[in-house]
Amino acid sequence: MPVWTPAEQWQRTALFLFARLQFPRFPLADDLLLSHLERTFQLYQAKQEAPLSWQAYLDGLYILDWYVCVGCLERLETAWETLFAARTGRTDCLLVDALRLRAARLYPSDLAAQEQAVSEFWSRLLVPDRPASLPILARYDGRRPLVPWLIRVFQNEHISRLRQTPDNSLEEDDHFVPADLRPADAGASRWRELFVQAAQEWLSQLPEEDLLLLGLRWRYRLNQREAARLFGLNEGTLTRRTDKLRERALDYFRRRLEAEGWTGEDLTPFILSELGQVLTDDPRLSADHLAFLLAQRQAKQAAS
Structure with missing residues (x-):
């Protein structure tokens, strides 16, 4: 001690x-x-x-x-x-x-x-x-x-x-979320803070369609089939949209940190330890706002 x-x-x-x-x-x-x-x-x-x-x-x-x-x-x-x-x-x-x-x-x-x-x-x-x-x-x-x-x-x-059971009910995209994963050394604290800022900036720039996709897939853990049905898309199209959203996010995070002098290669520790809280705290991903976006989207589909 x-x-x-x-x-x-x-x-x-x-x-x-x-x-x-x-x-x-x-x-x-x-x-x-x-x-x-x-x-x-x-x-x-x-x-x-x-x-x-x-x-x-x-x-x-x-x-x-x-x-x-x-x-x-x-x-x-x-x-x-x-x-x-x-x-x-x-x-x-x-x-x-x-x-x-x-x-x-x-x-x-x-x-x-x-x-x-x-x-x-x-x-x-x-x-x-x-x-x-x-x-x-x-x-x-x-x-x-x-x-x-x-x-x-x-x-x-x-x-x-x-x-551990042969016949389990897990969806394909269920996965562990490490509870103890956070950059350990003191120097990582600055990069953690910068990553949070970058994530908040990226989130604030998302169009409503991407925001709704992110909210349904991440916050409410809808699987690919459920989300595709709500969006009126086939699963392949939704997968490509999700992959592009992920790639754009990673590219944005990496460019923001590299602009500040970051020389690391793996963003995973920051993503797993910080991104979830950023998404949880953003009011645009609240239940009420996501319900509004979904209703608005469905109304547009019905009118078209």
């Missing part, structure tokens, strides 16, 4: 104070927060190849998400109320509804399996499923947004289970 410098101690105090101001209904004492901070630091350090400083850890800490998680681990009712009320984005659904949507996709037409999957997940947030394992919330290291991380953990666990 690294020794705290005076500057790091001040940063820690400021973060604790900020979190308490944001959540006055469940103030947590400094000594309790410090013990949890040391615990989550060790969780994150175990995933890194090089020793980490406190400043490097605190600079990337999602303090409010971390604070809510600590409150839940301490079994504070108000903290749990905050988690239950959390949404997957500024305009998206509640966490429990998001889990149900994932369960419905993983176990189509099996309502019992869907309910069991969600109920089991909730029960394991505080209680481990095996004696030597950690509860789900105790595995959170604070370096990612809490709600998207919980959804990824839920999805990845069930995809892993389904892939």
